[in-house]
């Protein structure tokens with residue numbers, strides 16, 4: 202088995218999945234959050250892989266952000282909300298409880 206470095210991926214603490222619409226939010230809203238997420242992750246050297254997803258089957262209240270391995274689901278993730286999620290959850294280790302819509306850590310019981 203190879204390490205992430207051996208296949209040219211950075212070591213990561215998180216994997217962020219963002220549904221950028223078009224049904225849970227407008228394409229413009231989704232794209233704005235996606236571009237912001239990518240720029241902030243790079244600027245702050247977040248140890249996070251990033252994936253833009255097509256649909257989480259929750260086609261309202263987007264953009265949706267799912268943070269693994271925690272399994273935390275955030276709705277309505279605007280660029281401004283992402284900044285707080287970055288600071289408190291991704292850098293600080295504490296999810297922004299008031300914006301968490303569900304938790305489903307994989308591998309649980």
Ligand code: FES
Pocket residue numbers: 220221222223224225226255256257258259260261263265
């Ligand atoms: S389009 Fe975003 S959850 Fe379905």
